[in-house]
Amino acid sequence: MNDLSTAGDRLVVVSNRLPVVLRKIDGSWSFSPGSGGLVSALAPVLRNRGGIWIGWPGSVEAETSAMQEVLEEATRHSGYTLKSVALDMRDKNDFYHGFANEVIWPLFHDLQSHCNFAPRYWDAYTRVNRKFADVIIRSVGPDDFIWVHDYHLMAVGRELKALGMGAQVGFFLHIPFPPPDIYMKLPWRFPLLRALLEYDLIGFQTLRDRRNFLQCVRLIAPDLTISGKGQVVTLRVGRREVRVGTFPIGIDFKEFARDSQNEAVARLARHIHRDLPGRQMILGVDRLDYTKGITHRFEAFRNALQRFPELHHRTTLVQVVVPSREDIPKYHSLKVEMEQLVGEINGQFTQSGWVPIHYIFRSLSRTELLAYYRACHIALVTPLKDGMNLVAKEFCAANPEGEGVLILSEFAGAAAQLQKAALLVNPYNVEEVAEAIQRAIHMSAGERRARMHKLKRFVRDYDIFWWVDAFLRAAIAKDLSNFPVPEDYVPHMETISL
Ligand code: GDG
Numbered sequence: 001m002n003d004l005s006t007a008g009d010r011l012v013v014v015s016n017r018l019p020v021v022l023r024k025i026d027g028s029w030s031f032s033p034g035s036g037g038l039v040s041a042l043a044p045v046l047r048n049r050g051g052i053w054i055g056w057p058g059s060v061e062a063e064t065s066a067m068q069e070v071l072e073e074a075t076r077h078s079g080y081t082l083k084s085v086a087l088d089m090r091d092k093n094d095f096y097h098g099f100a101n102e103v104i105w106p107l108f109h110d111l112q113s114h115c116n117f118a119p120r121y122w123d124a125y126t127r128v129n130r131k132f133a134d135v136i137i138r139s140v141g142p143d144d145f146i147w148v149h150d151y152h153l154m155a156v157g158r159e160l161k162a163l164g165m166g167a168q169v170g171f172f173l174h175i176p177f178p179p180p181d182i183y184m185k186l187p188w189r190f191p192l193l194r195a196l197l198e199y200d201l202i203g204f205q206t207l208r209d210r211r212n213f214l215q216c217v218r219l220i221a222p223d224l225t226i227s228g229k230g231q232v233v234t235l236r237v238g239r240r241e242v243r244v245g246t247f248p249i250g251i252d253f254k255e256f257a258r259d260s261q262n263e264a265v266a267r268l269a270r271h272i273h274r275d276l277p278g279r280q281m282i283l284g285v286d287r288l289d290y291t292k293g294i295t296h297r298f299e300a301f302r303n304a305l306q307r308f309p310e311l312h313h314r315t316t317l318v319q320v321v322v323p324s325r326e327d328i329p330k331y332h333s334l335k336v337e338m339e340q341l342v343g344e345i346n347g348q349f350t351q352s353g354w355v356p357i358h359y360i361f362r363s364l365s366r367t368e369l370l371a372y373y374r375a376c377h378i379a380l381v382t383p384l385k386d387g388m389n390l391v392a393k394e395f396c397a398a399n400p401e402g403e404g405v406l407i408l409s410e411f412a413g414a415a416a417q418l419q420k421a422a423l424l425v426n427p428y429n430v431e432e433v434a435e436a437i438q439r440a441i442h443m444s445a446g447e448r449r450a451r452m453h454k455l456k457r458f459v460r461d462y463d464i465f466w467w468v469d470a471f472l473r474a475a476i477a478k479d480l481s482n483f484p485v486p487e488d489y490v491p492h493m494e495t496i497s498l
Contacts, residue, residue, distance in 0.1 A: 013053045019053060020033060044464055060088050067084070094121055095127070103115055108178050122191075129153060129159050180215045193217060202245070209246075247471050248414075250462045252463065253463040259398075260370045272371060279315060281375060282377070290384075292386070294321065298319075301317050303430045304433075376395075382427035385412075389412040402453060405443055405448055405451065409426070409427045
């Protein structure tokens, strides 16, 4: 593998979606920024290093030069270029909505009852992964490093090798990898694992995800040997030698810390406070998704209001839900369910001058998002399962006063790093979450500051640039003994003795 510090070598990021979304309005193309954790994480990396980003721009229309011009315009001052992969309506339905979002997304989040294993989806997955491989082969040079991202593209490495690509290719999975008893339900479990083993380096968010993956590989390859025991291990299966590592993703801590102190953010945060005087504000920020546990969170808040009447008038839950995948029926029905629940809880508890839940269903500007992070005293991050969860880390970085409290699901990847200073909860246990809310509201300023200080240290030390460097170094290092597991980074459940 090439040394990426050599001038001329480029980083080629490949993900299902580009960081911008193209839309045709009245016959002409325009773009808007993409949303979600992968874009938030990778945009600063490419801005910092330059390179190419390959992905689908979100439209199913045939590619035209007008479209290409808009893509060029979108990244004119960003330091990197975009290359689009054209997908048609059949791809969108069977690959994106089908295999990616009706099979892998629910299965890998342990929600197998949400899966639709329609037989045609696998063909669509391999066909579209081949389309991505075709664009990659045409776009890269021999010294570039190709880094493929996430669950939509687990078979791109295999397709690249089939097309004769000799260069090494890395892959990072942003979502969890399930344990064998869940993974083995997948009808295409063996070809998918074999495809993954065609990558040269595979990265996971947590040690637990890596362990789950290795246990699944062992089921298909009893001759598997694993050497090393640090952050990156080497796995040998037949002729293949694959590096497998744990790389907890971070955020651009400095940028969040700096921007959260700018005047526009501070002004907006003051406005939010003025509108909700004397309240302790609890914040939830999530994409519309059933894995984020939003309805369980509302139930927990209801439980807290029922059991701890002293919270009435004293606390407000601000829940921001960012529209996502709304054209998928499951997501639409989740929206309806959430809105009914907000109406019910507000109907039950609202009194003159106090509405318990403020519900915002739209994407916020960055300034607004930072203002909410700053204005709110408690972040309630309670996904049922999450690869990492960047909102938890952003809340800590954008907390200049250092007195915020983080309530965090033990099933978020972030819990492995932040378990000592956050209040960890089981999101399915509404009584436990309600008690954590009550504890956070009553927590002394001293305890809040001590906890937030530790949280910030972790988020700052393992930021997005650490993540990228660790992954790229793991790809090129001759000796893997210099990759210790980051301090304190252990799966949460392993600290519980039974
Ligand atoms: C996947 C994995 C993993 C949210 N609302 C607004 C907004 N956001 C931004 C947040 C954050 C991002 O979206 C959400 O990231 P998460 O990590 O919380 O969740 P996913 O989108 O599910 O991300 C996840 C991640 O990939 C990275 O590996 O952590 O586990 O599921 O950055 O700030 N941004 C703006 N307005 C909003 O209203 N501008």
